[in-house]
Amino acid sequence: MGLKSNLHNFREKNKDKKWLPAFSAIHTFLYLPNETTHNGTHIKAADDLKRTMNIVIMAMVPCLLFGMFNAGYQHHLAFGDIQQATGGFFSSQFWTMDNFMVGFWKVLPLVIVSYGVGLLIEILFAMKNKHEVEEGYLVTGMLVPLIVPIDTPLWMLAVAVAFGVVIGKEVFGGTGMNILNPALTIRAFLFFAYPTWMSGDKVWVSGAKGRDEAIAVAKEAGTSLDGLDAISGETILGSLAQNNSSMLDSAGDLWNAFYGIIPGSIGETSTLLILLAGLFLVFTKIGSWRIMLSSAIGALVMGLIFNGVVSSEWISSSSKFYGLMSTPFWHHLLIGGFAFGTVFMATDPVTASQTNKGKWIYGFLVGFISIMIRVFNPAYPEGVMLAILLMNVFAPTIDHYVVQGNVKKRLKRLKVKTA
Amino acid sequence: MSKDIKIKKGLDIKLVGEADKTVEQAIVSNFCTIRPEDFHSVIPKLIAKEGTRVKAGDVLFYNKDIEAMKFVSPVSGEIVEIERGPRRRIDAIKIQADKPQSHKDFGKFNMNSDAASTKAHLLASGCWAFIKQRPYDVIANPEKSPKSIFISGLSTAPLAADLDFVLAGKEEALQAAVSALSKLTEGQVHIGVGSNNSPLASMNDATIHNVSGPHPAGNVGTHINKLDPVNKGETVWTVNAQDLVVIGELLLTGKFNAERIVALAGSSVKKPRYFKTIIGSEVATMIYDNGVEKGGNDRIISGNVLSGKQLKPDGSLGFYDNVLTVIPEGDDYEFFGWNKPVFNKISTSRAFTFSWLNPKKKYELNTNTNGEHRAFVVTGSYEKVFPLDIYPMQILKACKYEDLDEMEALGMYEVAPEDFALTEFICVSKQPHQDIIRKGLDLMLKEIG
Numbered sequence: 001m002g003l004k005s006n007l008h009n010f011r012e013k014n015k016d017k018k019w020l021p022a023f024s025a026i027h028t029f030l031y032l033p034n035e036t037t038h039n040g041t042h043i044k045a046a047d048d049l050k051r052t053m054n055i056v057i058m059a060m061v062p063c064l065l066f067g068m069f070n071a072g073y074q075h076h077l078a079f080g081d082i083q084q085a086t087g088g089f090f091s092s093q094f095w096t097m098d099n100f101m102v103g104f105w106k107v108l109p110l111v112i113v114s115y116g117v118g119l120l121i122e123i124l125f126a127m128k129n130k131h132e133v134e135e136g137y138l139v140t141g142m143l144v145p146l147i148v149p150i151d152t153p154l155w156m157l158a159v160a161v162a163f164g165v166v167i168g169k170e171v172f173g174g175t176g177m178n179i180l181n182p183a184l185t186i187r188a189f190l191f192f193a194y195p196t197w198m199s200g201d202k203v204w205v206s207g208a209k210g211r212d213e214a215i216a217v218a219k220e221a222g223t224s225l226d227g228l229d230a231i232s233g234e235t236i237l238g239s240l241a242q243n244n245s246s247m248l249d250s251a252g253d254l255w256n257a258f259y260g261i262i263p264g265s266i267g268e269t270s271t272l273l274i275l276l277a278g279l280f281l282v283f284t285k286i287g288s289w290r291i292m293l294s295s296a297i298g299a300l301v302m303g304l305i306f307n308g309v310v311s312s313e314w315i316s317s318s319s320k321f322y323g324l325m326s327t328p329f330w331h332h333l334l335i336g337g338f339a340f341g342t343v344f345m346a347t348d349p350v351t352a353s354q355t356n357k358g359k360w361i362y363g364f365l366v367g368f369i370s371i372m373i374r375v376f377n378p379a380y381p382e383g384v385m386l387a388i389l390l391m392n393v394f395a396p397t398i399d400h401y402v403v404q405g406n407v408k409k410r411l412k413r414l415k416v417k418t419a
Numbered sequence: 420m421s422k423d424i425k426i427k428k429g430l431d432i433k434l435v436g437e438a439d440k441t442v443e444q445a446i447v448s449n450f451c452t453i454r455p456e457d458f459h460s461v462i463p464k465l466i467a468k469e470g471t472r473v474k475a476g477d478v479l480f481y482n483k484d485i486e487a488m489k490f491v492s493p494v495s496g497e498i499v500e501i502e503r504g505p506r507r508r509i510d511a512i513k514i515q516a517d518k519p520q521s522h523k524d525f526g527k528f529n530m531n532s533d534a535a536s537t538k539a540h541l542l543a544s545g546c547w548a549f550i551k552q553r554p555y556d557v558i559a560n561p562e563k564s565p566k567s568i569f570i571s572g573l574s575t576a577p578l579a580a581d582l583d584f585v586l587a588g589k590e591e592a593l594q595a596a597v598s599a600l601s602k603l604t605e606g607q608v609h610i611g612v613g614s615n616n617s618p619l620a621s622m623n624d625a626t627i628h629n630v631s632g633p634h635p636a637g638n639v640g641t642h643i644n645k646l647d648p649v650n651k652g653e654t655v656w657t658v659n660a661q662d663l664v665v666i667g668e669l670l671l672t673g674k675f676n677a678e679r680i681v682a683l684a685g686s687s688v689k690k691p692r693y694f695k696t697i698i699g700s701e702v703a704t705m706i707y708d709n710g711v712e713k714g715g716n717d718r719i720i721s722g723n724v725l726s727g728k729q730l731k732p733d734g735s736l737g738f739y740d741n742v743l744t745v746i747p748e749g750d751d752y753e754f755f756g757w758n759k760p761v762f763n764k765i766s767t768s769r770a771f772t773f774s775w776l777n778p779k780k781k782y783e784l785n786t787n788t789n790g791e792h793r794a795f796v797v798t799g800s801y802e803k804v805f806p807l808d809i810y811p812m813q814i815l816k817a818c819k820y821e822d823l824d825e826m827e828a829l830g831m832y833e834v835a836p837e838d839f840a841l842t843e844f845i846c847v848s849k850q851p852h853q854d855i856i857r858k859g860l861d862l863m864l865k866e867i868g
Contacts, residue, residue, distance in 0.1 A: 004752050008752065028791060031755070032755075032790065033752065033790075034749075035750075036718075036750050036786040036787055037788055039728060040843055040853045040854055041840055041844045041853070042720055042744075042746065043432070043434075043724050043725075043746065043786065044787070044846075046761045046765065046766040047768050047770055047772060048757060048790020048791065048793075049793045049847055051757050051790070052768075052770060052796075054758045132792075134793055134794065173794075174794065175794055284771075285800075349796055354798040355810065355813075356799060359799070399813075403810055403813055403829070406809070407828040410650070410830060411828075413650055414651055414652075
C-alpha cells in the first residue's frame with residue numbers, strides 16, 4: 001500500500017508541474033493508472049498501448065540474446081580463438097558464456113544509449129507539448145541496437161537516435177503521426193552519414209576494424225605484422241554482391257544462415273528466431289500477418305523473376321548483378337535483414353498502410369522492392385531498409401485509393417438512386 | 420421483401436449481472452425528472468413554470484425550431500424545480516408526482532387517418548420525441564419524409580434488456596404504432612428480429628428481417644447499413660421497440676403512458692431483475708433495495724455500459740433508456756497492470772490477455788480505462804468489430820480534423836455514435852470514439868443541416 005499511495009499523493013501534489021510527464025512515465029510503468037471512463041463506453045478492453053508495445057519487445061528479446069552470443073562467436077571465430085561450431089543452432093560451441101559476454105558488453109551499451117537518448121528526447125517533447133510520454137519509442141529503442149553493426153561507435157548512435165527521433169517523429173507530432181519508421185530513419189541516417197562504419201566487410205565482426213587500424217599503424221611504424229592478419233567478416237549478401245562464390249553452397253551453410261550463425265547486424269541474422277517472433281506477433285494479434293505474408297510473397301516473386309532472367313541467359317555471368325540474380329529465389333528470405341525488416345519494421349502500424357487491402361499491396365511492394373534494390377545496388381546490398389522507407393512514403397497513397405473505393409461505392413449508390 | 424441480416428464482425432461482451440426474467444413493480448418515484456439534454460440538439464422553450472400543476476401528457480416545453488414538436492410530462496403532479504445551467508440553459512425539469520396519477524386524454528385515434536394528421540397527433544402528444552432520424556442521430560425532422568423506418572427488435576448490447584421479454588403481451592400497442600408509422604414513409608418499415616418468438620415478428624405493415632450475429636447485430640445502425648444505407652440528402656427514421664408501446668397506447672387509449680419495463684443489471688447489483696417504472700423516475704427507487712450498496716463505489720449508468728450515461732445516486736432514468744446498469748468503479752491502481760497476464764478482463768487480442776481461451780465466460784468489468792489516452796497507433800483492430808461498410812479509423816480521423824467533405828464521403832450520414840461503441844471499447848489508444856462521432860455529427864448538422 002505504501003508505495004501506491006505515496007506515488008498517488010506525490011502525483012496529486014505536483015499535478016501542474018512541468019515535469020509531470022516524466023514522473024508519469026515511471027508511475028504508469030509501475031502501476032496501471034487509476035483513470036476511469038466518463039461518458040462513452042463505461043468499460044474498456046484490457047489492452048493499452050503499453051501492453052501492445054511490450055509484446056513487440058518481448059518478441060525481440062530472443063533476437064537480442066542470440067545477437068549477443070553470435071557477436072561473441074563471430075569475434076572469436078574471426079580471431080582464430082575457436083573453431084567453426086559444428087551442429088548449427090544447437091552446438092554447445094556456440095552457446096558459450098565466453099561468446100555471450102563478448103556480445104553482452106558490446107551490445108548492452110548500444111541498448112543503453114539508444115533508450116537513454118531516445119527517451120530523454122521523448123520526455124522533453126512530452127513536457128514541451130504537455131502530453132504523456134507515448135510508448136512508441138519503447139519498440140524503436142529496442143529495434144535500433146538490433147539493426148546496427150556491432151562496432152558502431154556510441155556517439156554515432158547517439159547522434160543518429162537524436163536525429164531520427166526529432167526529424168523522423170517529433171516534428172510530425174510524435175507517436176502515431178510520423179510518416180517514416182523512426183528506427184529505419186535512424187538506420188538510414190547512420191548509413192548515409194557514416195557509410196564506412198555501416199557497410200563493407202570490416203564492420204560485421206567485432207574488432208575487425210580495430211585490427212585494420214592496428215595493421216595500418218604497424219605498417220606506418222614499420223614494425224612486425226606478426227599475428228596481425230587482416231580480418232574479413234563479410235556477410236553473405238556482401239559476397240554475393242561482389243559476385244564471389246556463394247557462401248551458401250552446402251546445406252550446412254543454408255542451415256547456418258537460417259539459424260543466424262553468420263555475420264550481420266546484431267539482431268537480424270537469425271531467421272529462425274525472427275520467424276518464431278513473427279508467429280508470436282501474429283498469434284497475439286499484434287503484428288499484421290497480411291503485411292508479413294505479402295512481403296514474403298513479394299520477395300519471392302522478385303527473386304523468381306531474377307532467376308528467370310538468369311536462366312533465360314539474358315545476362316552473362318560477368319555481369320555485376322549475376323551473383324545476386326542467380327541466387328535461388330528463396331535464399332533471399334534467409335540472408336540479410338529481410339526477415340527482420342518484414343516482421344518488425346514493415347509491420348509498424350503507424351507507417352504501414354492502415355487498411356487491410358492496403359496492407360496486402362504495401363507488404364507485397366516492400367518485399368518486391370527489397371529484393372530489387374538488393375540486386376541492383378551492389379554498393380549497399382541490403383534493400384529492405386530503403387524499400388520499407390520508400391513504401392512508408394507511399395502507404396498513405398495506397399490507403400487513399402483503397403478508401404476511395406469505398407467512397408466511390410457510396411457515390412454510385414447515390415447515383416443509382418437519383419437516376 | 421424480407422432479407423436476413425447475418426453479421427460476422429462484432430463482439431459479444433458477456434458481463435456478470437444479467438437481469439433475471441422477473442418483473443417487479445418499482446417503488447413509485449416521488450419525483451420525475453426530464454432532462455432536455457436527452458433530446459440532442461433540441462433547444463427547449465418552456466411552457467410550464469415552477470409551481471404549475473400538470474397531468475401526464477401535458478406539455479412541458481416545445482422545440483424552439485419546430486414549434487409543433489411538444490415534449491410532455493410523463494407524470495401528473497407539480498413542477499417543483501427548473502434547474503438551469505450556464506447561460507440559463509435548462510438542465511432539468513423536476514416534477515413532484517401525485518399519488519393517484521391522472522392523464523390528459525388525447526382521445527382514441529382514428530387509425531384510418533392520413534399521414535398528416537398522424538404526424539400532427541404524434542407531435543402534439545409528445546410521442547414524436549421517440550422518433551429519431553439519421554443522419555445526425557437526432558429527433559426526426561417532421562418536415563422531411565423518410566425513405567424508410569427502422570425498428571430493432573433485438574438487443575445485443577451487454578446486459579441489455581431482453582426485448583422479447585419486455586414486449587411480451589404488448590402486441591396490440593406495437594401493431595398500432597407500426598401501422599401508424601408505416602403511413603409516414605413512402606418506403607417500408609423494417610423490423611429486425613432475433614427470432615420468431617419476438618412479439619414483433621408477426622407485425623403487419625412492416626418487413627420483418629431475421630438478424631443474427633454478435634453485437635452490434637441488434638443496433639439499428641447495422642440494419643440500416645445492411646438493408647438501406649442513407650445517402651446524401653436522404654433520411655431514415657428509427658424508433659426504439661419499447662417506445663413503440665408508448666406510441667401505440669397513445670393511439671389506442673388516448674393516454675401518454677410513460678410506463679416501461681426496465682432491466683436493472685450489472686455486477687454491483689445483488690438481485691438483477693426487471694422493474695416496471697416510469698420514464699424520468701429516480702433510480703434510487705430501484706437500485707438500493709436490490710443489493711446496490713448505498714454510498715458504495717459504483718458507477719450507475721442509465722442505459723447500457725457501452726453508450727449509457729453516468730448518473731449520480733440521485734439521478735433519474737433517461738428518456739430513451741430501458742436498462743439501468745451498475746458496475747464497480749475502477750479508480751484504483753494496478754501494480755504492473757500493463758504487462759502482467761490478464762485473465763479477468765476482456766480483450767480482442769491475445770497479448771497475454773486470455774479472454775480468447777474461454778469465450779463463454781462472463782466478466783466483471785469495472786470502469787478503469789486500462790491505460791491512458793494515446794494517439795491512434797494500432798490499425799486493423801476496429802474493422803474486426805465493426806460490421807458497417809465504412810472505414811472506422813478514417814472517418815474518426817476526418818471528424819477530428821473536421822473535414823466536412825471527407826466526413827460526407829466516408830459515410831457520416833449513415834452513422835450514430837452508438838455504432839462506434841465497440842471500436843471505442845477495444846481501442847488500444849483509449850480514444851473517445853462516440854464523442855468524436857457526436858461532435859462530427861453536430862458540426863455537420865450546423866454547417867450542412
